[in-house]
Amino acid sequence: MSFPTLDVGVVGGCIRILEGIASCVPTLLVGLLIAAILRFYFGSDGVRQLFGGDSLRSLPQAWAVGMLLPVCSIGVLPILIEMRRARVKPGAMSAFALSAPLFNPLSLLYGLTLSRPLVVVMFAFGSLIVVTLVGLVWDRYAGKSSDEEPDAPSSSDEDASTNEPASSASQVSSAGTYEAPEMIGVSRLLAVFVHLTRSLVGPVGGWGLIGLSGLMLLSVVLPFGAMQYSVERDDWSAPATMTAVAIPAYAPPMLAMSQLGMMFQHANSPGAAFVLLVLGAGVNLATILWLAVTFGFRRVTLWFSSLVLIVLSIAYLINQPLAPHGVEPAGHTHAFDIYTNPLHSSEAIRWTSISAMLSKRLDLATQIALGLLAVLSLVGAALRCFAVDETSIASKFASTGNVSEESRQLGRYDRVVSPRLVGGVMLCGLVALSVVMCYGYYPAPNEALEEISIARAECLSAANSGQLEHAAHWLGIWDDWSRRLEVGTFLRTGEVRPYQRMQGYLIRKKLEMLEHELEHDPFEPEETRKVVREIMATDMRWTNSFRVVDP
Amino acid sequence: MMLNANGIQRAFRLTIPKVWMGCLAAVVLLVGCQGEGDSSKKTLFDDEHELAAHWPEGLADLRLKLQTRLEQLVAQPERSEDSQLYAELVDLVAWTPEIAADTDLTESQWLPIRNAAEAIRKSVQGAGWTDSTKDQVAELCKLLEQAEQQLAGLKQSPEAAVEPEVTS
Numbered sequence: 001m002s003f004p005t006l007d008v009g010v011v012g013g014c015i016r017i018l019e020g021i022a023s024c025v026p027t028l029l030v031g032l033l034i035a036a037i038l039r040f041y042f043g044s045d046g047v048r049q050l051f052g053g054d055s056l057r058s059l060p061q062a063w064a065v066g067m068l069l070p071v072c073s074i075g076v077l078p079i080l081i082e083m084r085r086a087r088v089k090p091g092a093m094s095a096f097a098l099s100a101p102l103f104n105p106l107s108l109l110y111g112l113t114l115s116r117p118l119v120v121v122m123f124a125f126g127s128l129i130v131v132t133l134v135g136l137v138w139d140r141y142a143g144k145s146s147d148e149e150p151d152a153p154s155s156s157d158e159d160a161s162t163n164e165p166a167s168s169a170s171q172v173s174s175a176g177t178y179e180a181p182e183m184i185g186v187s188r189l190l191a192v193f194v195h196l197t198r199s200l201v202g203p204v205g206g207w208g209l210i211g212l213s214g215l216m217l218l219s220v221v222l223p224f225g226a227m228q229y230s231v232e233r234d235d236w237s238a239p240a241t242m243t244a245v246a247i248p249a250y251a252p253p254m255l256a257m258s259q260l261g262m263m264f265q266h267a268n269s270p271g272a273a274f275v276l277l278v279l280g281a282g283v284n285l286a287t288i289l290w291l292a293v294t295f296g297f298r299r300v301t302l303w304f305s306s307l308v309l310i311v312l313s314i315a316y317l318i319n320q321p322l323a324p325h326g327v328e329p330a331g332h333t334h335a336f337d338i339y340t341n342p343l344h345s346s347e348a349i350r351w352t353s354i355s356a357m358l359s360k361r362l363d364l365a366t367q368i369a370l371g372l373l374a375v376l377s378l379v380g381a382a383l384r385c386f387a388v389d390e391t392s393i394a395s396k397f398a399s400t401g402n403v404s405e406e407s408r409q410l411g412r413y414d415r416v417v418s419p420r421l422v423g424g425v426m427l428c429g430l431v432a433l434s435v436v437m438c439y440g441y442y443p444a445p446n447e448a449l450e451e452i453s454i455a456r457a458e459c460l461s462a463a464n465s466g467q468l469e470h471a472a473h474w475l476g477i478w479d480d481w482s483r484r485l486e487v488g489t490f491l492r493t494g495e496v497r498p499y500q501r502m503q504g505y506l507i508r509k510k511l512e513m514l515e516h517e518l519e520h521d522p523f524e525p526e527e528t529r530k531v532v533r534e535i536m537a538t539d540m541r542w543t544n545s546f547r548v549v550d551p
Numbered sequence: 552m553m554l555n556a557n558g559i560q561r562a563f564r565l566t567i568p569k570v571w572m573g574c575l576a577a578v579v580l581l582v583g584c585q586g587e588g589d590s591s592k593k594t595l596f597d598d599e600h601e602l603a604a605h606w607p608e609g610l611a612d613l614r615l616k617l618q619t620r621l622e623q624l625v626a627q628p629e630r631s632e633d634s635q636l637y638a639e640l641v642d643l644v645a646w647t648p649e650i651a652a653d654t655d656l657t658e659s660q661w662l663p664i665r666n667a668a669e670a671i672r673k674s675v676q677g678a679g680w681t682d683s684t685k686d687q688v689a690e691l692c693k694l695l696e697q698a699e700q701q702l703a704g705l706k707q708s709p710e711a712a713v714e715p716e717v718t719s
Contacts, residue, residue, distance in 0.1 A: 498648075498665055499658040506653055538653065545658060 011349050012224075012341035013216030019338075019361060020212040023252050024074045025369035027101075028208060029376070031075025032199055034427065035082040036192040040183065040390075041423025047086035051096065054089060059135040062092040063128050066100030067108075069427075070434045072252045073101040073284045074211045078204045080287075084294055091135030094303060097291075098131045098282045105434045106441060107253040113486045113496055114261050119270070119322055123260075123277055126318070130278055130310050137306040138299070183390075184419075187397040191390035197380030198389060205377070211286030214248030219341040227336035231263070231272040233323055238269035239315035243308060246280035247288075249339050256281035261483065262335035265508060270322035271315030278311050334515075360473060442488035445546045452481045456539060459514075460532050466525060468518045475518070479511050485546060503542035510535045605639045606646070610702065613650050614695040617643050621688050624680070637680060640688070644671045647691065655705050656698055664698060667691045 038047050050065065052058030071079065076097055083093050103111070103124060111120035183191055199205070227245065231238040251259070256277055263273045292300040342357065343349065362370075383389070442448075455478035462471035486496050486504055496504075514535060517528045607613035620640045623630075630636060647668040651661050667690060674684045 497658070499652065499661055502648055502652040502661075502665070506649065537655075541652075541655070 007349055008341060008343050008345055009220035012343045013219035015342050016215035016219050017212045020215050020250050022366045022370055024072055025373045027072035027075035027252060031071040032078045032196045034069060035078035036195045037423050037426050038082045040188050040192055041419045044086035046420045047083060048088055051088045051092045058089055058092040059095045059132045062095035063099040063131050066096045067103050068431050069100055070104035071100050073282060073287055074208045076100045077207050077286060078199055089139060090295060091139035094138050095131035095135045097287055099127055101253055101281050102127050102277055104253050105438050107257040109438055109487050110257045113490045114264055123274060126314055127278055133310050134307045138303045141302060183394050187393055191393050194383055194393060195390050197376050198383050201377050201380035201384060207286040207290055210289060211250055211284040214285040215250055217248050218339050222340040224341050224344050225337060226340045228333060231268045233267050233269050239271035239275050239312060242272035242275040243279060243312060245339055246276050248285055249280050250284045251280040253281055259335045262333060266333040268333055269319055271319035274315045274318060275311055442484050442491055445485060445489050448481055448485040448488050449543055455481060463514060463528055463532055472518050475511055475515055479508060482508055500545045503545055506538050507542045510538055607650055610650060610654055610695055610699055614692050617688060618692050641675060644668050654702055660701055664694050667694055
């Protein structure tokens with residue numbers, strides 16, 4: 001294996017960072033929103049209570065909260081910052097940091113429809129064991145409990161990693177933590193928005209970029225396709241190799257779960273799959289570095305080495321027992337191409353090909369997400385330029401006569417509820433919304449079949465006529481819809497029948513054969529047509545098995 | 552100037568992003584300055600999927616391979632369960648649902664074959680290769696033979712002659 005050249009390494013790394021930004025937007029914004037809700041609705045005491053306080057149940061409770069909230073390993077950073085402000089136990093912070101990015105309702109549903117759903121359930125409980133053990137190690141040997149010295153007053157406005165001056169409007173609680181200014185109603189909602197946008201162009205954005213820079217590092221070190229043969233089932237070094245890649249990598253939950261699916265389809269190492277899930281989706285460089293600067297390098301070294309040791313031990317323990325039955329190892333996989341350089345070392349760098357590569361990835365949803373990110377960043381930058389923060393909003397509303405609860409005229413049906421109740425409803429609403437989103441993202445089988453028929457026609461026609469790029473583009477869409485069809489069926493009927501599952505496996509296997517034909521140099525039209533004919537036969541059986549006949 | 556633990560930690564907070572970016576740039580430069588990569592390989596997909604030597608070509612081939620190995624087992628019962636023959640038999644049973652699904656068998660025709668293969672897999676995992684397991688394999692072979700006949704019947708029917716078209 002030879003390293004990419006400087007230009008290929010840097011340009012490829014920049015492409016990977018841009019892809020990373022595009023994929024982290026939804027979960028980052030959700031993370032910022034949750035952090036703001038924790039700050040303005042829960043307060044420090046409420047946050048500590050939410051994560052189990054100093055009790056023994058804090059570790060599993062933090063794990064459970066993490067499993068419910070739809071954030072990635074970058075979206076978890078603003079929440080960690082808020083947890084630190086509230087002086088949540090370091091063990092609970094570690095449990096939350098590791099578990100929150102692993103699963104969310106969307107990715108868990110996806111995982112449950114993989115060839116062996118039990119594996120995903122076992123992985124979920126494996127992650128509970130990991131976060132509990134690592135949390136215990138940290139609380140016992142490395143971390144201090146919540147009665148350690150609080151962060152400096154600088155943490156009132158931003159997180160502990162900034163040294164901005166304390167705001168006069170913030171208060172010190174009885175526990176010694178710095179509370180957000182008290183606000184209610186519109187002013188509080190406005191403060192949530194201001195805090196979110198300011199954080200985005202402040203410390204959270206900075207740490208996010210550090211997290212994504214791991215992708216640049218991987219692009220520089222790993223040439224195109226370098227991971228295709230590294231995680232085979234019989235390769236004893238596969239979990240260790242995956243550890244080295246997963247630590248700097250940033251993997252959103254859905255990407256990690258789809259990679260798990262591909263690993264099972266290709267009969268890759270289950271131990272490496274577990275490492276990918278816990279270390280790839282669970283942590284990135286920013287998580288490790290933020291913990292290091294917050295708690296000290298010595299403690300985090302102990303925490304991180306325990307984490308790697310425990311994860312690797314479990315990975316080697318499950319490697320053989322969880323090996324999929326009846327699946328012939330493919331000998332290679334494209335699942336991890338995303339962590340290697342997207343450009344061939346031998347190719348000259350051309351802006352046209354790079355822009356074509358990027359534009360393929362910029363679908364409508366990504367464009368909307370990036371647009372939203374740009375708008376929020378601009379607002380945040382403007383607020384920072386004009387020194388507007390939540391405390392100035394609090395003082396503004398106070399000076400214009402914000403009505404206190406005591407003086408308010410309550411209507412007959414008005415009830416005074418605590419901020420924590422409102423915040424709790426907002427968090428539950430977020431979880432409920434993500435469950436509802438599952439039904440949108442995984443539509444009913446008939447709708448998915450319509451999308452598949454479009455992708456099939458585009459892909460196969462292009463393959464038959466030698467339009468390789470067009471065929472490859474629609475092939476990816478078809479493959480993605482094949483999974484969504486299964487999850488949508490599972491969501492509505494509670495099962496995917498063995499026959500449907502097997503036909504799905506076959507169609508994806510044959511699509512991969514077609515992908516190879518399309519990338520074969522030189523292109524072989526006859527061989528491609530042969531694969532297309534096989535795909536059409538399988539596709540007919542596969543789609544027929546999912547068709548719901550209207551009564 | 553005296554720096555306490557908090558001061559050191561705060562200094563790290565300020566400098567760590569810069570240090571990290573610096574390290575990253577250094578790695579980029581160091582690694583990037585190495586020579587050109589291996590450009591002789593035009594495609595990275597030269598190696599196709601690796602297929603096992605005993606991978607069956609179809610349902611009939613699968614049945615033949617199962618029967619051959621079963622006869623060898625019956626002829627040499629003292630053979631160790633670690634032998635290649637047993638390993639291949641396990642593989643063939645495990646591949647049976649996939650090979651059968653890749654034919655025009657309907658779901659109701661495929662399901663008994665899949666269930667029989669699954670039952671054999673569980674028996675082997677539980678009690679190893681007993682006489683009862685070998686009987687199960689013989690039953691599976693009969694099911695496969697029936698399936699071949701059903702497929703032959705399908706080929707003679709006019710619907711099977713129609714090849715699907717690439718349409719949306």
